Amino acid sequence: MPIKAILTDIEGTTSAVSFVFDVLFPFAARHLPEFVLTHADESAVAQQIDAVRAESGEAGASPERVVEILLGWIAEDRKATPLKALQGMVWEQGYRAGQLKGHVYPDAVEALRRWKQEGYDLYVYSSGSIQAQKLIFGCSEAGDLTPLFSGYFDTTTGPKREAASYRQIAAAIGLPGEQILFLSDVVQELDAALEAGMQTIGLAREGGVLEGHETVASFAVIDLARV
Numbered sequence: 198m199p200i201k202a203i204l205t206d207i208e209g210t211t212s213a214v215s216f217v218f219d220v221l222f223p224f225a226a227r228h229l230p231e232f233v234l235t236h237a238d239e240s241a242v243a244q245q246i247d248a249v250r251a252e253s254g255e256a257g258a259s260p261e262r263v264v265e266i267l268l269g270w271i272a273e274d275r276k277a278t279p280l281k282a283l284q285g286m287v288w289e290q291g292y293r294a295g296q297l298k299g300h301v302y303p304d305a306v307e308a309l310r311r312w313k314q315e316g317y318d319l320y321v322y323s324s325g326s327i328q329a330q331k332l333i334f335g336c337s338e339a340g341d342l343t344p345l346f347s348g349y350f351d352t353t354t355g356p357k358r359e360a361a362s363y364r365q366i367a368a369a370i371g372l373p374g375e376q377i378l379f380l381s382d383v384v385q386e387l388d389a390a391l392e393a394g395m396q397t398i399g400l401a402r403e404g405g406v407l408e409g410h411e412t413v414a415s416f417a418v419i420d421l422a423r424v
């Protein structure tokens with residue numbers, strides 16, 4: 198069956214790992230403490246603080262202790278849903294103030310635009326929150342790319358290394374897995390998507406092979422007719 202939709206990862210796939218690690222994460226680490234302490238009583242933030250307490254097992258953690266936990270999670274690149282939600286809120290301030298501009302590889306911008314024009318539906322699945330996904334593409338160096346996308350998925354659907362998450366995404370998109378092509382730089386994510394019946398292509402931007410998956414270094418060489 199032909200591919201009808203493309204589901205793409207962000208970090209290491211459409212966008213440089215260095216942008217996430219050297220720009221986004223340090224920005225969040227710098228601004229998150231004041232953001233959390235200032236907005237702790239607002240419901241959207243309070244809800245995430247409670248989720249940090251639940252996930253860390255520290256039910257009575259003060260807001261200051263919650264900030265310490267969050268900074269530890271940033272340092273270890275933990276894909277914790279409440280951290281990702283709070284990072285998205287902090288990054289929004291940076292993007293709106295013009296301090297951040299989303300990095301998207303030019304080959305990814307070109308291919309995504311072409312695929313959309315050819316009639317493919319495009320979706321995003323990242324550990325970054327849906328808010329953060331809309332920001333990186335909406336405030337990108339190439340302009341607002343959000344009109345290209347038909348939907349966004351994050352860890353509220355499930356972890357990226359579990360097949361069940363991809364089954365749920367296929368059901369939400371309304372297509373059988375075999376008509377969805379998943380792009381990622383992480384072999385465990387590709388394995389999980391394959392197990393759920395999706396087609397896969399690995400992105401190895403520095404070269405190399407993602408074992409068990411067709412691997413390319415750029416979106417420019419992906420030929421959807423051959424998938």
Ligand SMILES: CSCCC(=O)C(=O)COP(=O)(O)O
Binds near residue numbers: 217
């Ligand atoms: C949405 S940009 C921020 C990316 C992020 O926080 C992250 O953890 C990257 O995860 P990905 O699943 O895109 O590799």
Ligand SMILES: [Mg+2]
Binds near residue numbers: 206382383
């Ligand atoms: Mg990735």
